[in-house]
Amino acid sequence: MILEIFKGITLTKQETDRIENTFKKVHFKKGDIVLHTNETVTHQYYVYFGCLRTYFIDPQGKEHTIQFAIKDWWISDYIGYFSETKSVLTIECIEDATLFKIAKKDIEETYDQIPKIERFFRKKMERSFVSFQKRILANLSQPAKERYINFTKTYPNIEQQVKNYHIASYLGITTESLSRIRKEIAKK
Template sequence: MANTNHNIFREIFNGITFSEKELDVISKVFIKKHYKKGSIIFKENEDIDEMFYIYDGCLRTFHMDDSGKEHTVQFGIKDWWITDYIAYFTDTKAYMTLEVLEDATVYSLTKANKAFFYSEIPQVQSFIIRKLEGAYAAFQKRIILSLSQSAKARYLIFLDTHSDLEKKLKNYHIASYLGITTESLSRIRKELYNP
């Protein structure tokens, strides 16, 4: 079992060479969890103490506005990290809900375990920072596109960037991610595929 976990952690932290002792530390701080499709891992206004590495499956974070409309903030698939980063990094209540869209296996890292992990294996901190920097850059790009591009252009960019996701997602998930209605999404698809 330890060898299997060790191989998984080598996969997660691809590019870093670990000693067996370091892999044992990683095995103690990362908790493997399984979630079924439709599960809610956390909801808005809850305390957040974990971020998740997605080993397999598909998840999404979304915010529900005062009128009950969902706004998808992030999708997550294999080899992505996901949580409500606002709550996780600022010790506030969750702004978002984390939903499982496809049966998932994740590895959870609590704040306390993260601090211990970084102190025991410092090279991992720079690895995770690089991942978070990439995510931050992607979020900023998405905001700029959302403010400056048409719905059709945003959909085409989504297809180009996330072609592997489209078949896994319901139309309303994609529409809420793009900031449009499902009717608008249907109209865009019709224009593209049935000119």
């Protein structure tokens, strides 16, 4: 079951064992906080099922959603995780979820032992990088309505699982504005 994560990669028995020993299965209930701010970010998480998000609370107390994650996505506070600083994001479970978590130190050891795994994560990182760069581009060049339409097209599976105010805070607008945008789209 853990091996679904690495489908497409051929692994020896020994490698499989190692991986099965480093990933831990964990469950969270809707509303649970997987990671609070100002904690050490020791793990990243693979979503086996359910839905989570990471968000940032700005100095005015407003939430900004950075990332959603559903089945087969990975999630963490990657700012804290990669730069070895205390968490700046909160990871919240927004639909009951089963995750596989892996410790940063374990994964780095695995990189030494199984280069195929290091490559897998390098490529995953490259794909995320592309999507975050596209998001910066969209934020700079499109009005809220277009960003919302694109969001619904790009992440139809996510839209069904999350609240409107989660989407609004991802798009960088208020829940009231999103409501007006939705109304406008609906009447056509």
